[in-house]
Amino acid sequence: MATTPDPRLTGTYTLDPAHTRIGFVARHAMVTKVRGAFNDFTGTARINGENPEQSSVELVVKAESIDTRNADRDGHLRSNDFLDMANHPEITFRSTGVKQSGDDAFDVTGDLTIKGVTRSVTVPFTYEGQAKDPFGNERIGLEGALTIDRRDYGVTWNAALETGGFLVSDTVRLEFEVSAVKQS
Template sequence: MTTTVSAPTTLAALQGTYTLDPSHTRIGFIARHAMVTKVRGSFNEFTGQVLVPEAGLANAQVAVSIEVASIDTRNAQRDDHLRSGDFLGAPDFPQITFTSTRVQATGDTQLEITGDLTIKGVTKSVTVPFEFEGGAVDPFGNERIGFEGSVVINRSDFGITWNAALETGGVLVSEKIALEFEVSAIKAA
């Protein structure tokens, strides 16, 4: 007898433990640079888990840990500066973490995840709106789910205050940073 695996197609159908798939997930950011352009980057090393108990999405738990040293903006000199104490302080604060405190469906495919975001030893509550992109069973029999979301934070709220004044006015690095999440997670067997 063959067991058929099916993936959830709605938020209400989610149940189980899902692990972020780092090869198909992007955790990124966007910062305005020199007041005229945007710099995009991402973190290449992270772990994360989503637990949705039988009681439903309202009792779900999300936990993510990001390795600060894995920051990648495609510029080694800038990446080294971002790892330094001027910005993320990787030697003293090697991880950025997020632990949910509330998960709430806000529509058929929309949800908000509120939780404690810790960057450089400072913890603040943030709410990230997500869109459920659906579920699928991949060719290897893995049940996958996908989400996309983003939120804007103020980096100075997390003690990241380094900047440089520009000769034409303004500053080199924006205070507001957009965090972006493109998530693919695999259900545990």
């Protein structure tokens, strides 16, 4: 997935959870941001280095693994008010297309499912490079982000503030910092 076709990149890669962050950012009380991440996920990328448009990505995130460093908030986010993890234990993304949009930039379009609602989204990714780690693993790095409206996925709970506005922003920024290991 570099500027020129690179057959060395062709292969199946799995996300390395120890070096990958699937995160999010939302405004809280209109004055600050709350950041969090999901700690339990699996992902696979099938990359065609000669023809990136033939590449694909799948990601499965366990909703219960949400972590904002606040147990009470995490419990509320797991509840029916937000992710309803009892009925919808997974958040998924399955690509439907990949398009090179710049030298090391790629738009990955796919179906994002949250709380049982599926919508098509496009995540712009930047290819950060390839390296062989000290253990002999071939790794690639990718970074991407997009902003969604949580209401589009049935995540509508909120509370009005005395000063105007709401406790939780409707928009949520999803962030992907990926380290993936090539499978032999």
